[in-house]
Amino acid sequence: MKDVVDNSVCKSNSEPDYDVAIIGFGPTGATLANLLTLRGLKVVVFERDKDVFQLPRAVHFDGECMRVFQTAGIAQTLLPNLFVGPGMKFLNARGELMIDWTRPGGIGPQGWCASYKFHQPDLERALRAQLSARGGADVHLRHEVFALDECDDHVRIRFEDTAQGRLAHATARYVVGCDGARSTVRRFIGTELADLKSHERWVVVDVLLEGERADLGDYSIQYCDPARPTTYTRGPHNRRRWEIMVMPGDDERRIGTPEWIWERLARWITPAHAQLERSAIYTFHSVIAQGWRRGRLLIAGDAAHQTPPFMG
Structure with a gap:
């Protein structure tokens, strides 16, 4: 130099x-x-x-x-x-299965499993x-x-x-x-970036489970609920993630606060089950450099x- x-x-x-x-x-x-x-x-x-x-x-x-x-x-x-991921399930607002995208758990044509977390x-x-x-x-x-x-x-x-x-x-x-x-x-x-016209705000929440929670499952789940689209995915060991879409009408002062997050996660876990490791508000973009x-x-x-x- x-x-x-x-x-x-x-x-x-x-x-x-x-x-x-x-x-x-x-x-x-x-x-x-x-x-x-x-x-x-x-x-x-x-x-x-x-x-x-x-x-x-x-x-x-x-x-x-x-x-x-x-x-x-x-x-x-x-x-x-x-963690070898078994695939993803898509559920509608009533909790009914729409798509079952199961991934093979064994060694695939690349010599490795199809999905790793x-x-x-x-x-x-x-x-x-x-x-x-x-x-x-x-x-x-x-x-x-x-x-x-x-x-x-x-x-x-x-x-x-x-x-x-x-x-x-x-x-x-x-x-x-x-x-x-x-x-x-x-x-x-x-x-320049070509804009593919997808820009959405989501709150990404990573938690560390305090104990076993087999009921949460190993599949990633896309909750296709128009009222609040949400994604769940498990990570290795005790790591779990939820991605929660920010909706019109959400209180901007509360979005992403611990209280707001736990309210959204209440159907799955409470503070007694896990600790928040990280939360961040992202705008997911869809763009490609020309x-x-x-x-x-x-x-x-x-x-x-x-x-x-x-x-x-």
Whole structure:
């Protein structure tokens, strides 16, 4: 890396510092870094946060994803903390079964089960530990990229080390933005998001059960009740999640408060059965970037497409 001391951008005859620079060290960026280092490429990763986000977010992946994690070398690390999902049921407002989408519980054509439930911090820690053990990647936490200067044979990445307040730059042959819905790399590519016209607010609630609750079931359940669409899904061990749609007429001052949440969950659990681990109000978007690459700049993950979690 070189301190930023002049304005020359492309007047260099030296080789780029890296083959690929990855912006963002979430599951997409960490998976990509593992796969690229397996190919012998020299990789650098920039992540603005200082650690893995400790609360649950994504909760499901399929057998094809597990093949990728197998290639990255973390499948056996993940297995003890995964739950094989049996599928999903769709119920109407009267509780009658509309759709029974049962997934096979055994090994499928990818060599893995069709559906796995996971805890995202476990996945991220496993990916980071594997990358560190393999080597071949320089990882810079608390480093925020603010500019990308495109040249004929490389890209100059300008960033701030926010821990020290220091500005610097590095060069790479390619840059991949795995930097989420508000992607900086996507802005530099200049691509627009195509709006697929689905924007809904939901309250996502993660709980930790205090004891066994077999009655809740292992299937994910979509409650297709027009009065209050709700989703239930079980996670590994004692983790359970409900996603509750915000409806017209809801009191904006109460939405997402513990009182509001427990009122909505009362038909299934009470505070005596579980503790709230996390709740968040999300607007689920359905958008897709109209271009995923321009020259040496690429995007992946939420930077490229966002979808509601249902049937994702």
